[in-house]
Amino acid sequence: MIGGNDKISNSQIVFILITTIVGVGILSLPSALVERVGSDGWISIIIGSILVSILVAIATILTSYYPGKTVIEFGREIVSTPVSDIISFLFIVYFVVISAFTVRIFAEVVKMFLLDKTPTEVIIMTMLFTVAYIVRGGIEGIGRMAEIILPVVILPLLLLFIAIIPDLDFTNLLPVFRTSFTDIVKTIPLTFFSFMGYELILFFMAYVDKPKNSTAKNIAAIVIVTLIYLIFFTVTLARFGQNEVRDLLWPSLSLVRSVDLPGFFIENVEAVVMGLWVLNVFASLSPVYYGAVLTLTKLLRANEHKYFVLPLLPFIYILSLVPDNLASVYTMMDMFIYYYTTIILIGVPILYFIISLFKKANKKGVGSNG
Amino acid sequence: MGLFKRFFKKDKKKKKEDKGKKGIKISSNYNKNINQIKNILKDCEDVIYREFTVGSEQNYNFAIIYIDGLIDKKLISDYVLESLMHQARELEPNPKIFKNKLYELCKKGNIAATEIKEAQTIDEAIDYILAGETILILENYPKILVISSRGWPVRGLQEPQTETVIRGPRDGFVETGKYNTTLIRRRIRDPKLKLKYMKLGVRSKTDVAIMYIEDIANKEMVEEVKRRLKDIKIDSVIESGYIEQYIQDNYYSPFPQVETTERPDAVAASLYEGRIAIVTDNTPFVLLVPATLTTFLQSSEDYYERWIITSLIRLLRYVAALIALLLPSLYIAITSYHPGMLPTELALYVAATRDGVPFPAFIEAFIMEATIELLREAGMRLSGPIGTTIGIVGGLVIGQAAVEAGIVSPLMIIIVAVTTISSFAIPNYSFATSFRIVRFAIMLSSAILGLYGIMLGLLLLGSHLVNLKSFGVPYLTPFVSTGITWMDLKDAFVTYPIPKANKRPKFTNVVDETRTDEENTIKAERGDEDDRGQ
Amino acid sequence: MDKLHKIVLIFLITVLLGGCWDKIEINERAFVFAIGIDKFKPKNMNGAEEKRYIITYAFPNVKTLADQGGDEKPRFVIRSIGQNMFQVSDILTTRSNRTMFFGHTKVIIISEDVARDPIAFREVIDGLERYHAIGRKVDVLISKETAKKAIDIVPDFEPVTGSYLRGILTAKKRSARFTPTTLGDIGANMHGGGSILIPMVTPGETDLKVAGAAIIKNYRLIGWLGEKENRSVMFVKGEVEREDITTKYKDITIAYSVENVESNKTAKVEDGKIKVGIFVNIEGFIERYRFDAKQDLLDDKILQEIEKSLQNTIAKEIKGTIRKLQEEFSADVIGIEDYLSKFKPDIWEQVEDNWNEVFKDIIIDVEVDVKVRRIGMTR
Incomplete structure (x- = not known):
């Protein structure tokens, strides 16, 4: 109570989920979707979100079977220690790689819009150190930070969107429903993986004090993310039209650059948005980095996670510099995501869940569950 | 012998x-x-x-x-x-x-x-x-x-110089502990107002009193306060500042985690909120724990005036805090790194005014800020008419001369002036001081990395604040907490007309799940006002 | 906590010592307001097939802002020859002590030469689009003569070319004789493989005139639209905010001022040909009649006849323009493609692929409806 208690509330988890998931994915989502399915991309988003919601429900219920324990710990109960530890180690790799990609894309964006000549290494390093600082503080700090950052980023963006409304041509959203269903289905992996980050539920629910209605709340987080994606998609499309969106690298950013706030003293809102973007990426990175640190800590059965924060940093740093350029980054990311991530994000929770159900059914006769 | x-x-x-x-x-x-x-x-x-x-x-x-x-x-x-x-x-x-x-x-x-x-x-x-x-x-x-025969020369009751209000009582604490506790007692004539004495300081044996209202304050926090005070092993406690440094959670932080005030009405109001006061003999500065960010940005005057006005003023304080923190850094970042952000004419104007200035923007900013800090310190040592004269002389003459000499640009003077004035708008002096330090740090990071640097600086600051606690209460309550109450959040930004604010801020109880009887007490006392708006 | 702090601090200091990479003092920058792009024709073709351009920058002299009235020149113009803007910027740094900054660029003038050359034009547009510092909101103009000449002229009203032109262009409210086009618009359109109009700028003696438009199709300039033709296109698109139409009523020349225009389109297939209907609804007031002691203007019948006369005049104009667009250029700048692809996707799917050909054969009906709402102060 007086002193760190390492407890966060369920609503903080919701905030963490939202800020983590809406990370670098949002930059390119509209153009990737339009390229494949034109103006029907929103259908793909909705379907993707439904699938994710199912997985979120599974994950949350799974954690509710083992209150106070993270997946690293209860995994040992489910599939025996060695197997679970291997899986946990895979999670660490996953977190580190995702962090590396995220921070790399982030650095590229910053370089393009804010700091041209500053070396990428510096941008990455400084961001990583800042994230390391808050990760040292533990889950409490991260939760609170997410609570602050989310409104700070979302509200101005919403205002911005309201300001764009005069420039929007909603006829660009037409025609609807012209793409074939198979095409839409093909894009579902894309949208599904835009929701990456929800696996943190498996790790952080352990720290929630007396969770109530967690499943509903976590799904609410997904719903909000979906809304955000839909709004971005719709507005981007309405602003630029299908043709151009296809060609823009980062349509979301181009979108905000095109906003004209007459009379405001900041002519190019772009810089403000970039500032908010930095906050957003920070909020995306810190839980993921913390996930890696936490997993490592629990794997090695250590007490304090602080010692593991800095050692992981070089890995992320080096990895982030591996791709030569942005194209490489995306290629590598795609490969990594399609194979590795599928297992981690989908396979593991479902597997654990099914086995848990099994065990629970077995234990029913024996006594109450822990 | x-x-x-x-x-x-x-x-x-x-x-x-x-x-x-x-x-x-x-x-x-x-x-x-x-x-x-x-x-x-x-x-x-x-x-x-x-x-x-x-x-x-x-x-x-x-x-x-x-x-x-x-x-x-x-x-x-x-x-x-x-x-x-x-x-x-x-x-x-x-x-x-x-x-x-x-x-x-x-x-x-x-x-x-x-x-x-x-x-x-x-x-x-x-x-x-x-x-x-x-x-x-x-x-x-x-x-x-x-x-018992104590009687020594005591200063008469005066309004504290560091915390003046337009409307409100003008008595301030004095250097005698017993008088100070009296001033507090006068405002809380409740038998539940408890007072416990301690002697701190091996040689100084300073009388220290802990005051709290029994059925409002969190019992564990009271115990914690007592415990921390007892643990103080030091020769002398000359001022409450000594105590403050011992009992605060994090002494590395530039931010104070204990509030100090010279005003009895502020103390009384805080006690009603469930906080605990530590009155130290020989100093008029009373400590209040726990302290959060919002307590530092509030002034007791806020509740004496009409709520619309004070709400706006409160919001203004937040803006002032931001300005005091960020304005010079924004100047540096925008002029050196991102002139595209400014409207065209402003950009041209800034370029025009900076023409001929020998220093890059951030050196200019540093020089001016350092000068202002020097002026401030000098002005503080000199009291009375000399002090104010120095202030005027320093501000106007030196600033003007600097501009005319071409050392700094006029825009810089404006920025520095606005920043300084904003930092005076922050009610609590020690809190404003921490801003001065942090401001320089952010200026530095904005000098290296522009707007990105400012953002990183803010994130580091935020990370620090987010992890900071005062006696177990998160520093940033009510913005963040396990269980935010809307009332507290609104109160942080906007003052409530008193009849509507019928619940105490939760932050004193956040630490402990078990609540004290405060709700029943309030309702009993306020009678017809309960449940309105909540 | 201590150790981490020390490590972080040391690292930070190292970073600091490394330097501030992007810091450029604001008074060391030249805020380029206008960019002009011309083709460079070397006197002797020594076989070098590279396309090269003359790029001109105009930027204001900041000093004149600070001390009002000095006899400093209000603006500077510099130019150089190179492959593209970056190269030229670099070359120019050998000659000027300022860094070119394009965050406030207002106008880009491309000369006709460049526009007529599809490769050149594409290069130029791509370079501009890709460069993040130049925003999407920059206006683009095509100059009938050289861009160099356009920029060289120091207009009386406002010495800084960029501001001057931007001022004109934003005054869409005043005239529909040109269609302000931004870099973003061009990009959007060209990505779709469509046609677009870019306003034309003509250098005068001491000023620049922006009127008419260049028709850009397939990445190059294929023709011009006059001022009035441009106006017609604006009518069809419903984007006219203020225009003057003169027409004859009996033998009186009437001046009518347009206040508001709405336009709709319909499309259907008849006899294997696409029939598109364009309906333009115009509202406005009469500016000038002819002073007549006996005859009042405020007469229903007279107004109706005037309206009809106006309708005919405008419809004729529009039809003429459309015909020109269809037959001479086969350039759909009036937004029919847009309409079909969105509202009539079935039709669009059929003709999508050879739209350019199909466009020529579309039957376009134009109906104009004019309303006179006010007649001014007198009867």
Whole structure:
């Protein structure tokens, strides 16, 4: 109570989920979707979100079977220690790689819009150190930070969107429903993986004090993310039209650059948005980095996670510099995501869940569950 | 005497270890007692030994010992000496009864003093002398009476200079702990207002009082406060600042985690909110715990005026805090790194004004900020008319001259001026000071990395604040917490008309799940106002 | 906590010592307001097939802002020859002590030469689009003569070319004789493979005139639209905010001012040909009649006839323009493609692939409806 208690509330988890998931994915989502399915991309988003919601429900219920324990710990109960530890180690790799990609894309964006000549290494390093600082503080700090950052980023963006409304041509959203269903289905992996980050539920629910209605709340987080994606998609499309969106690298950013706030003293809102973007990426990175640190800590059965924060940093740093350029980054990311991530994000929770159900059914006769 | 001294010295050492558990016993020998005291208080020439005789035959020796200047002499002479010397003459001359009863008589009946205690050991007696009490030594009696007689020069009640308000009481705390607690008592005439004394500081033995309202404050927090205070092992507690540094959660942080105030009304209001006050003798600065960000940005005046106005002013304070923190950094970032952000004409104007300035923007900013800080410090040391003159001279003349000399651009002067004024808008001085430090750090990061640097700086700051706690209460409550209450969040930004604010801020109880009875208490007290709006 | 702090601090200091990479003092920058791009024709073709351009920058002299009135020149113009803007910027740094900054660029003038050359034009547009510092909101103009000449002229009203032109262009409210086009618009359109109009700028003696438009199709300039033709296109698109139409009523020349225009389109397939209907609704007031002591203007019948006359005039104009667009250029700048692809996707799917050919054969009906709402102060 007086002193760190390492407890966060369920609503903080919701905030963490939202800020983590809406990370670098949002930059390119509209153009990737339009390229494949034109103006029907929103259908793909909705379907993707439904699938994710199912997985979120599974994950949350799974954690509710083992209150106070993270997946690293209860995994040992489910599939025996060695197997679970291997899986946990895979999670660490996953977190580190995702962090590396995220921070790399982030650095590229910053370089393009804010700091041209500053070396990428510096941008990455400084961001990583800042994230390391808050990760040292533990889950409490991260939760609170997410609570602050989310409104700070979302509200101005919403205002911005309201300001764009005069420039929007909603006829660009037409025609609807012209793409074939198979095409839409093909894009579902894309949208599904835009929701990456929800696996943190498996790790952080352990720290929630007396969770109530967690499943509903976590799904609410997904719903909000979906809304955000839909709004971005719709507005981007309405602003630029299908043709151009296809060609823009980062349509979301181009979108905000095109906003004209007459009379405001900041002519190019772009810089403000970039500032908010930095906050957003920070909020995306810190839980993921913390996930890696936490997993490592629990794997090695250590007490304090602080010692593991800095050692992981070089890995992320080096990895982030591996791709030569942005194209490489995306290629590598795609490969990594399609194979590795599928297992981690989908396979593991479902597997654990099914086995848990099994065990629970077995234990029913024996006594109450822990 | 020599032996005696050695014995005494050993005792003193033991006393240090044992925290005064065993002291020198009071002997029945009158002279011995006096001499012992004289020995310990050797070379303290402000200690007065007044020996006198009592009894119709003037054969009983009494002595009072006190420190000149610390006591109310009139009290002693009129009530103690008078009653002892004159009235005791009327006693029967039966020696035995007299002897035994004398003490009791004196203690219970004869001395018209408002407070009488007993000292058990010589050391305790000396402590009392040093505290400003008068001790009374009777002949052949192994006990010493302590008569309360404190009275020393005290400053009259004035409005505190660091926390002035337009509307509100103008009494401020003084340097005497007892008066300060009185000022608080006057505002809370509730038997549940508890006061506990402690003596902190091995040599200074400063009286420290903890005050709280029993059924509102969180019991665990009270215990924690007591515990932390007891753990203070230091020679002297000269000012409450010493205490503050011992009890705060994180001494690396530039942000204060304990609020200080000179205003009794602020203390009273805080106590009603469930906070705990620590009153330290010899300083008018009372500590309030726990403290969060919002407490530093509030002023007691906020609730005395109409709520719309104070709400706007409160919002203005937030803006001022942001400006004080960020404005110079934004200037540096925008002019050096991102001139595209400015509207075209402004950009041209800025470029025009900076033409000919020899320094890059951030050096310019640093120089000006440093100059302002120097002026501030100088102005603070000089009080009265000199101080204000320096302020004006410094501000106008130096600034103007600098611009004309071409060292800085006029825009820079404006920025620095606005920043400084904004930092004065922050009600709490120590909190504003932390901004000064952080501002420089952010200026540095904006000089290296532009807007990105500012963002990183803010994130680092945020990370620090987010993890900061004051007695277990997160510093950034009510913006973040496990369970934000809307009321608190709104209250952070906007003041509520008092009839509507019928729940106390939750942050004092956030730490503990079990709530105290406060809701019932409030409702009972406010009667018809409950449940409105909630 | 201590150790981490020290490590972080040391690292930070190292970073600091490394330097501030992007810091450029604001008074060391030249805020380029206008960019002009011309083709470079070397006197002797020594076989070098590289396309090279003359790029001109105009930027204001900041000093004139600070001290009002000095006899400093209000603006500077510099130019150089190179492959593209970056190269030229670099070359120019050898000659000027300022860094070119394009965050405030207002106008880009491309000369006709460049526009007519599809490769050159594409290079130029791509370079501009890709460069993040130049925003999407920059206006683009095509100059009938050289861009160099256009920029060289120091207009009387406002010495800084960029601001001057931007001022004109934002005054869409005042005239529909040109269609302000931003870099973003061009990009959007060209990505779709469509056609677009870019306003034309003509250098005068001491000013620049922006009127008419260049028709850009397939990445190059294929023709011009006059001022009035441009106006027609604006009518069809419904984007006219203020225009003057003169027409004859009986033998009186009437001046009518347009206040508001709405336009709709319909499309259907008839006899294997696409029939598109364009309906333009115009509202406005009469500016000038002819002073007549006996005859009042405020007469229903007269107004109706005037309206009809106006309708005919405008419809004729529009039809003429459309015909020109269809037959001469086959350039759909009036937004029919847009309409079909969105509202009539079935039709669009059929003709998508050879739209350019199909466009020529579309039957376009134009109906104009004019309303006179006010007639001014007198009767």
